Amino acid sequence: MKARTDPALRGPAPLPVQRPGSPRIPAASAPLRSLRPVAARTARAAPPPQERRPPLTRELALVVALFLVYRLGRQLAAGRTADAFRHAGDVWRIERSLHLPSEAGVQHLLLHSHPLVHAANTYYAAVHFPATVLFLAWLYWKRPRHYVWSRRVLTAVTGGALALHLLLPLAPPRMLTATGLIDTARVFGPSVYASDPAANSVENQFAAMPSLHFGWALMVAVGLIAATASRLRWLWLLHPLATLFVVVSTANHYWLDTLVAAALLAAALAVLRVPAATGPPLAARGRLPGRHTGHLAPAYPAGVRR
Numbered sequence: 001m002k003a004r005t006d007p008a009l010r011g012p013a014p015l016p017v018q019r020p021g022s023p024r025i026p027a028a029s030a031p032l033r034s035l036r037p038v039a040a041r042t043a044r045a046a047p048p049p050q051e052r053r054p055p056l057t058r059e060l061a062l063v064v065a066l067f068l069v070y071r072l073g074r075q076l077a078a079g080r081t082a083d084a085f086r087h088a089g090d091v092w093r094i095e096r097s098l099h100l101p102s103e104a105g106v107q108h109l110l111l112h113s114h115p116l117v118h119a120a121n122t123y124y125a126a127v128h129f130p131a132t133v134l135f136l137a138w139l140y141w142k143r144p145r146h147y148v149w150s151r152r153v154l155t156a157v158t159g160g161a162l163a164l165h166l167l168l169p170l171a172p173p174r175m176l177t178a179t180g181l182i183d184t185a186r187v188f189g190p191s192v193y194a195s196d197p198a199a200n201s202v203e204n205q206f207a208a209m210p211s212l213h214f215g216w217a218l219m220v221a222v223g224l225i226a227a228t229a230s231r232l233r234w235l236w237l238l239h240p241l242a243t244l245f246v247v248v249s250t251a252n253h254y255w256l257d258t259l260v261a262a263a264l265l266a267a268a269l270a271v272l273r274v275p276a277a278t279g280p281p282l283a284a285r286g287r288l289p290g291r292h293t294g295h296l297a298p299a300y301p302a303g304v305r306r
Contacts (some may be wrong), residue, residue, distance in 0.1 A: 048255050053144045059151075063136075066155060070162055080169040084206035088171040091209070092178060100255045103173055103248050104180050112251040117188045120246045124185070125192045128213050133237065135220045139227060145275040146227040152217065156268040157215050157261070164260070165207040172208040174251035181251035211253040215261030217243035222265075226274045 108116055132154070139147035174183040185191035193205055221236040247253040 022047050038087075045297070051161065051168065053140060054148065056140075059140065062151075066158070070158055078181055080206065084169040084171040085176070087168055087209075088173070088176045089178065091170065091256055092176060094253055103251065103254065106245065106249045107181055107184070107251060110184070114188065117184050118190075120183045120250055121188060121190055123242065123246045124213065124250055124252060127243075128216065131220060132216050135223060142185075143153075143227040146223060149272060149275050150223040152272050153223075153265070153268045154216065154219055157219065158212065161210050161212050161215065161261070165204070168209055169206040170209040170257075171206055172252050173254055175205070179251070184250045197258045208253055209257050210261035210264060211247055211257040212257040212261065213247050213253070214240060214243050215265050218262060218265055222269070229306050 110120055136147060136151060136154075139150055171180050173179045174186075183191075185193065218240040221240050224236045225233045244258055247258065248255065
C-alpha cells in the first residue's frame, strides 16, 4: 500500500498535453467508441432474402418472354373452327343439364341501359391487362415476397389455360347461334376483336375455355388480400365479381369458362403457398441478438450507462 505522502494520492493525474507531431489522444473511451460500429452495422443491415426485390431487368425479360410464348400458343390453337363450334355446342348442353343460369338472362340485365353496355365492353377491353400489370408492379415495389409468389401463380394459371386452349378450342357464346346472345362489343362498342375471326392476326377468338379475364382478376384480389392488412382489403373481391358479370353478360365466356379458371387458380394456390409473414428486423426494435445465447441483448456496449 502506498503512503499518504505519495504524490499520486495528492490529486488527479494531469491530463497529457497534445503537442504538434505527437500521437493523437483518443476522443472517447473504448466503450463509447464501440457505439459507432454498432450503429454502422444496424444501418447497413441487409433485408432478409425473401424481402429483396428480384432484379427488375430479369423480371421484365421474363414477363415479355412469357407473353410471347402465350401469344404463340394461342395462334397455334387458331384455325380449328369446326372443333371450336362443336365444343361450344357441347358446353352449352352441359350447362343446361347442370341447370346453370342462362347467360341470356344476365345479358338481358345489361341491355336495359346503353351506357351500362358500353361501360361493360370498356371494362372487358381496357381493365384486364392494366389491372394485372399495376397489381404486379405494386407488389414488386411494396411486397417483394408476395410479388414472387403472385407471379408464379399467374404463370401456372396461364400455362394451364394455354394447354386447354390447345386441347379444347372453344367458340365463345356470342358466336353460337343456339345461345340467342348478341355480340355487345360489336353492336355497341368498343370491341377488341375483328368481325371475322379468320382475319384476326392478334387474338385467337376460339380460346374461350378457360376465362383468363376472370382467373387473373380473381388472383389480383387474392394477392392483394394476402399482401395487405386493412379491414377493407376484402373489397378487392369486387374486381373479380365485376369481371364475372362483364365476361358473361357481354357473351364472351360461358359459366363453365369461369369455373374452370377458378379451378386452375385453386390448384395453383394449393401447390404454391402464400409466403409466411416475417417481422421487422430486431435492430429496428432497438435490440440485437445475444452472441452465444438465444436471448435478446440490449443494443448498448458494456460499461455504458443508458
